[in-house]
Amino acid sequence: MMRADAPLGVFDSGLGGLTVVRALRAALPNERIVYLGDTARVPYGTKGSNTVVKYALSCARYLVGENVKALVIACNTVSAVAPERLRVELDVPVLGVVEPGARAALAATKTGRIGVLATAGTIGSLAYPRAVAQMSTRAEVVGQAAPLLVPLAEEGWVEGEVPRLVVRRYLEPLACAGVDVVVLGCTHYPILRPLIESEVHARVGHHVAVVDSAHATANDVRSFLLARELANPRPCSTDSVRLIVTDLPRTFREVASRFLGDDVGEVEQVDL
Amino acid sequence: MMRADAPLGVFDSGLGGLTVVRALRAALPNERIVYLGDTARVPYGTKGSNTVVKYALSCARYLVGENVKALVIACNTVSAVAPERLRVELDVPVLGVVEPGARAALAATKTGRIGVLATAGTIGSLAYPRAVAQMSTRAEVVGQAAPLLVPLAEEGWVEGEVPRLVVRRYLEPLACAGVDVVVLGCTHYPILRPLIESEVHARVGHHVAVVDSAHATANDVRSFLLARELANPRPCSTDSVRLIVTDLPRTFREVASRFLGDDVGEVEQVDL
Numbered sequence: 146m147m148r149a150d151a152p153l154g155v156f157d158s159g160l161g162g163l164t165v166v167r168a169l170r171a172a173l174p175n176e177r178i179v180y181l182g183d184t185a186r187v188p189y190g191t192k193g194s195n196t197v198v199k200y201a202l203s204c205a206r207y208l209v210g211e212n213v214k215a216l217v218i219a220c221n222t223v224s225a226v227a228p229e230r231l232r233v234e235l236d237v238p239v240l241g242v243v244e245p246g247a248r249a250a251l252a253a254t255k256t257g258r259i260g261v262l263a264t265a266g267t268i269g270s271l272a273y274p275r276a277v278a279q280m281s282t283r284a285e286v287v288g289q290a291a292p293l294l295v296p297l298a299e300e301g302w303v304e305g306e307v308p309r310l311v312v313r314r315y316l317e318p319l320a321c322a323g324v325d326v327v328v329l330g331c332t333h334y335p336i337l338r339p340l341i342e343s344e345v346h347a348r349v350g351h352h353v354a355v356v357d358s359a360h361a362t363a364n365d366v367r368s369f370l371l372a373r374e375l376a377n378p379r380p381c382s383t384d385s386v387r388l389i390v391t392d393l394p395r396t397f398r399e400v401a402s403r404f405l406g407d408d409v410g411e412v413e414q415v416d417l
Numbered sequence: 418m419m420r421a422d423a424p425l426g427v428f429d430s431g432l433g434g435l436t437v438v439r440a441l442r443a444a445l446p447n448e449r450i451v452y453l454g455d456t457a458r459v460p461y462g463t464k465g466s467n468t469v470v471k472y473a474l475s476c477a478r479y480l481v482g483e484n485v486k487a488l489v490i491a492c493n494t495v496s497a498v499a500p501e502r503l504r505v506e507l508d509v510p511v512l513g514v515v516e517p518g519a520r521a522a523l524a525a526t527k528t529g530r531i532g533v534l535a536t537a538g539t540i541g542s543l544a545y546p547r548a549v550a551q552m553s554t555r556a557e558v559v560g561q562a563a564p565l566l567v568p569l570a571e572e573g574w575v576e577g578e579v580p581r582l583v584v585r586r587y588l589e590p591l592a593c594a595g596v597d598v599v600v601l602g603c604t605h606y607p608i609l610r611p612l613i614e615s616e617v618h619a620r621v622g623h624h625v626a627v628v629d630s631a632h633a634t635a636n637d638v639r640s641f642l643l644a645r646e647l648a649n650p651r652p653c654s655t656d657s658v659r660l661i662v663t664d665l666p667r668t669f670r671e672v673a674s675r676f677l678g679d680d681v682g683e684v685e686q687v688d689l
Contacts, residue, residue: 196664296568392468
C-alpha cells in the first residue's frame with residue numbers, strides 16, 4: 146500500500162531530468178522528491194534499447210528500494226523504450242515524459258506538422274509518432290536526432306557560436322518539412338532553450354512554438370496523485386529534494402544548485 | 418605461461434582505440450588482436466576516476482578470460498588513472514598509451530613546452546605532466562581538457578564549421594602558452610586529425626608538431642613482445658582482428674570497416 150507521504154522517485158541519465166524536477170516542485174510543492182541521475186553511464190540516447198532498458202531497470206529498482214510512491218521517468222530515451230518493461234517488473238506506478246510531450250505538441254500545433262528534436266534512441270524508437278497517432282489521426286511527426294545536444298548541455302556550452310551552429314544544422318530538416326511546433330524531446334534540451342528558441346524563430350518560422358514535456362509531465366503527475374489520493378496533503382519539511390548520482394556528486398551539486406535555483410544540500414553517490 | 422601465438426588484448430571506451438589497432442597491425446603484422454570497445458558506457462573521459470577504474474577492470478578481466486598474452490590500454494583516460502590497479506589485479510602484462518605519447522612529445526619538442534589535448538579525466542589526473550617529468554626535467558606540459566571532441570568523433574562530425582570552432586576554442590590556451598608540440602592525448606582525436614592539424618598550424622604556429630601515441634604505443638608493444646620472446650613468429654591466419662563491443666555492434670562494424678580500411682567481419686556483443 147502506497148502512502149501519500151512517501152516521496153516521488155524521479156530518474157534520468159544525468160542532469161537533464163532536473164528540468165522535470167523544477168516543474169514538479171512548482172506543480173506539487175507538498176511533495177518530497179528523490180532524484181537519481183545515472184552520471185556514471187550518461188548519455189543513454191546514443192545507446193541501444195536493450196542497454197537503455199538494463200540501465201533504466203537498475204535505476205528504477207534503486208528508487209523502489211527507497212520506498213517511492215510513484216516513479217517519474219524524467220528521460221525521453223527511457224520513456225521511449227522502457228516504460229512497459231518497468232511496469233511489468235516493478236510494483237509501483239510508472240509515468241513517462243513522451244505522452245505528456247506529445248499531448249503538449251498537439252495542443253500547440255495548428256497545421257498538424259510536429260517536429261521533434263530528440264536523441265537517436267528516442268527517434269529510432271518511433272515513440273513520438275506512435276504517441277501522437279494514438280491521440281490524433283490528423284497530425285504527423287517529423288523526427289530529427291540531435292546527438293550532440295546532450296554533451297553540449299552536460300558541458301554547459303549553452304550559448305555562443307558552437308551550440309548555435311549545431312542547433313541550426315539539426316533544425317534544417319524541420320524547417321524544410323514546414324513544422325509549426327518543435328518539441329524538445331529530451332529533458333536535457335530545455336537547458337539550451339533560449340538558443341533553440343531563437344534559432345527556431347529565425348530559421349523555422351517566427352510563429353513556430355517550442356514545447357517541452359516538463360510542465361505537461363508535472364501536470365500529469367499531479368492529476369495522477371490526486372486521482373489515487375496519493376498527493377501529500379501537508380507541506381513537506383525542508384530538504385524536499387534529495388539528489389543521488391552514480392558518479393561525480395560534487396560537479397552535479399554545482400550544476401543542480403544553479404539549475405534548481407537554490408542550495409540543494411549534499412549530493413549522495415551510489416554504485417548501481 | 419604466456420604463449421607467443423596467443424592474441425593481444427586491446428580495449429577502449431569506444432571506437433577511438435581502433436587508431437591504436439591500426440598502428441599495431443602495421444608494426445606487428447603477425448599478431449592476432451582481440452579488441453573490446455565498451456560502447457555501452459562510452460565516454461569514459463567525463464567520468465570520475467573510481468568509475469573509470471571499475472569499468473577498466475571489467476574490460477580487462479573479460480580480455481584476460483580470452484587468454485590474451487598482454488593487455489594494451491588503448492585509452493588515455495584509463496592509461497592515466499588505472500594501469501597500476503590493473504597490474505595489481507591481473508596476471509598479465511599491461512601497456513598504456515600515456516608514456517609512449519609523452520616520449521613522442523619529448524622527441525618532437527624543441528622548446529620543451531608541450532601542449533596536451535585530452536579528456537577532463539586525463540587532464541585532471543596529471544598523468545602527462547608526471548610522465549614527462551619522469552623523462553625530462555626541462556620540459557613543461559600545458560594541459561587542455563577538450564570534452565566535446567569525443568562526442569564529435571563518435572558522431573562522425575570530423576570536418577566543417579562546428580568541429581573547427583570547437584577545436585579552435587580548445588587550442589586558444591595552448592596558443593597563448595606558446596607550445597611547440599600538441600599531443601592528441603585521447604585515442605579518439607586522430608579521427609579528427611586533419612582538422613586539428615590545420616587549426617594547430619593556423620592558430621598555434623606553422624612549425625608546431627601534432628603527435629599522437631598510436632605509433633609510439635605500437636612500437637613499445639613490439640619491443641616488449643620481442644624482449645619477452647612473446648612475438649608471434651608466424652603470420653597469423655585470416656581474421657587477425659576480432660572486434661567485441663558492449664553495445665550497438667552493427668553501428669560499430671560500419672565505422673570500424675571504414676576506419677581499419679578493410680572488411681572487419683562480424684562484431685560480437687558481450688554484456689559486462
